[in-house]
Amino acid sequence: MGPLSVFLKSDMGLSYTIASLHYSAFALGILLIGVVGGPLVARIGRWRALWIAVAGLCVGAVGLIVGRSSLVTIGASFAMGFVGSLIMILVPSILADIHGGSRAVALSEANVLAEIVAACSPLLLGFFTQSVGNWRPAMAIPLIAPAVMVFFFRGERAAIDGKSPEPSGPSRESAVREPLPRIYWVYWIGILLAEAAEFGMTSWTSDYLATSVGMTKVHAAWSVSVFMVAVIVGRLAGSRLVRRFTLQTLMLISIAVALIGFAAYWLGAGAGAPLVLAGLFVAGLGISGLYPFVMSLALGVAGAQTVRASANATLAAGAAILCLPLILGRLADSFGIRMAYLAIPIVLLALATIVAPTMTMFRSPDRRA
16 A cells, blocks of 8 residues: 555545545554454354455455545555455464464564565556556456465365364353453554554655655655565564564664664655665664564463454554554645654654563563564
8 A cells, every 4th residue: 555655646636645545444444353353253263264354355456456536445445454454363363373482483484475475566566557557457466366375275274273272162261251461462552553663664655755855656666665675684584583582672673773774764865865765775674573573472471362462463553554654644744745754763762662661571471482
């Protein structure tokens, strides 16, 4: 939705605020699935829920292809968020159950794979815009997802459905009634801030590069891949570093790196594209590990309630995606996109104040992970 926003805004003559509603509708869908997703997965099973999620993504992609009004495209964004974001509940809980104490490594590596695919998005948008004069064919690519799933997931239903994160019978009812520990909610706020930093950077980067740095729309969309490549590199490195350092320590280092990168990204607007893109890359390196690290901390204190904890974490992600891009869009309409981006370092500093006390006040059950 980030690199797509500049094309939607241009095609339909939208304001920053209206264009940001695509992100907000997507996020509203995530919020709603965070409320109903846990019970839904418990009722229908992970396997069926996974297929429903992919169907939702496909329906949303079709809506973006055929939509010629903001009402249709915003509705398509909502469908992708509401149904497709079941994936955000399913994948972390499955990986946490399978890998246990090594879940931080598994979550980091899974996010690397996701980011590699996501990095193709601005490249495809730019490619089709330049080659055929229309970005919409790029949105047809996700429609191959069901065929890919059939190929790779043959015979995996038992593995996906077979590991229930919560016990059955009376013990399951007891686990559901038992509240999540207070430290989980500290990390929940951390998830919200980490997602706000990541999605805040990607939501208006292409427009920032076009308006503040002077890039063409195509080159600005392509340049978003700089951030995504940095996230890939950072998460690959993070999946190794978590074997040697505590997650809290890594998060504070990551926040410092992100702030340095953002300073170059923001201050370099008048110096030209190279410094801005270098800052964007360094900021991506810093931001890359924040979500998988804090998500691992949250799941680590959830005990047997990984689906419930993951569903609640989806609420945090949805709130972040709902609020920050919309806030940035509103600020950009009032003060310009460059001044609006100062919200990002504020979010990063707030995350540091959440994480730092947990280094001494709380301990994760499996610190090495």
